[in-house]
Amino acid sequence: MNFTIKDMFNLDECFERAIFEGLQYPWEALPKIKDFLLGFSKTLPKDFERIDEFVWVGKGTTIEKTVTIKGPAIIGYNCELRQCAFIRDSVIIGNECVIGNSTELKNSLLFNKVQVPHFNYIGDSILGYKAHTGAGVICSNLKSTGGTVKIKAADTYIETGLRKFGAMIGDNAEIGCNSVLNPGAVIGRNSIVYPLTSVKGYVPGNHILKNAGELVIRRIDS
Template sequence: MDAIILCAGKGERLRPLTENRPKPMIPIAGKPILENIIEKVEDLVDNIYLVVKYKKEVIIEYFKNHPKVKFLEQGEIDGTGYAVLTAKDYVEEDFLVLNGDIIFEDDLEKFLKYKNAMALKEVKNPENFGVVVLDDENNVIELQEKPKNPKSNLINAGIYKFENEVFEILKDIKPSERGEVELTDAIKELTREKKIKGIKLNGYWNDIGRPWDILDANKYLLEKIKTNIKGKIEENVVIKGEVVIEEGAIIKANSVIEGPAIVKKGAIVGPLAYIRPNTVLMENTFVGNSSEIKGSIIMKNTKIPHLSYVGDSIIGENCNFGCNTITANLRFDDKPVKVNIKGKRIESVRKLGVIMGDNVKTGIQVSFMPGVKVGSNSWIGASCLIDRDIEKNTFVYKKDELVFKKL
């Protein structure tokens, strides 16, 4: 049996994090989303086909040496159905299909005994998802796309098991109104003859679609880690809770790390730095003197040298923070932080800091209001208070008039 993982999408709702990488390559708990998925299936299948398109070179470079991984490029037609159809000439038997942007806890072995099956998750807000209706024998009998009045609290969880014959159904599927060949249209064909089972997932599941989903999944995965310290620890360092410090990392004197936390190889922490729970410092990052990081993901090669605070934030690669750069993460009224997602202002979670792309530089004493997004390759001049989103490739600065007067 083989697996097909769908990795071609652009991840528009996660911009600016997806400006330079496909969504499945966003790191969570120290590794890309896609790597977490591959680890769930690699022992169950012979081949893993990654269907790629947007920023495909990032995925190919990272997984090119995996013994079971093969790459297929999605053509001009978009849609999950067409992505699966891309593998038609390569997959000969039954196969698994997984969305490339989900983090889940349950194992997949229970899918293998069915000819056709789809994973379902029970949620409190089914109206925001694709809703699935079952009969008394757990056959899927109806799909509803984000209905106002859902008939069930079970949603499509983005994991499927199919017989090879599903390719014949997909070949005849017409593009939807948005010009995409949808996998759900093929599933609707299977429901007409009660040929697909609904399998409820147990435990954690998260469809990574918004920035705060990343932080939530990061927290969940960090709860699973066990202390493993291989890096260099200098004098008077305090380590509490479960902490992973990889070989090649350095924790300098008088720093404090409270787990769960991961410090990847090449990272330097301190002196006098404070790393709080649910933080991941990726490779070759630097958190320096009197800087504090809490509940955040700091991507590769980013430097936060001194006197800065980063809370509940996601910071891209190759960023550099000037002294006393501060991210606010909580509103005065304690209400959910509002974030712009694809042109709409929506509520997120109670605590959310800045969402920053790659290659951003800040001057001294820059502050960010909660929920602000900063596009890649931007510069933020000294003493700026950023209270709105910044598009990529933007230089933001303010003009202060200095008055010189003789005493």
């Protein structure tokens, strides 16, 4: 079960990498996002513009007029925030990310070059370098039965202690259209989730999860 921070993410592609210091698993950063963000904002370079009381935006980023940002939030360089995107409650967005039409982000952290471009909900989640979600992908962050989120991996469950926990999506992972990542989903590096899939638990890196639940090793062409 390779889902430590180093297993899933290239920290060189995360300007906010200091949030992971002293942690083993990526979801341990979720409760720290707000306090880290407010402290980190004091160290931002001068080419970050403060556009609201607790909202900072990097040079080259474009924001459509219909975008709503409720801080605290830090948005990196050369990002694209499209029509009706909604960012709220402690979000850090890396460089060159795309936040698309009617996409909502809440208490989440995005590495560089993440794309969540069409009608996505990303709540209490971390998305690695070049992770991409297809249209309509939902990171569900709250169990309908209540209680804390546990990660299912093989025949064991890992207690996170978190009531709200969406998904951890590794570097270069691809999530197909209209898939639902159930609370505590962990998708390894370079993996693919087929469209219309309900994802529960751990998907190892370099695998394909088909919508019938079949898990196969992904062939990576050179």
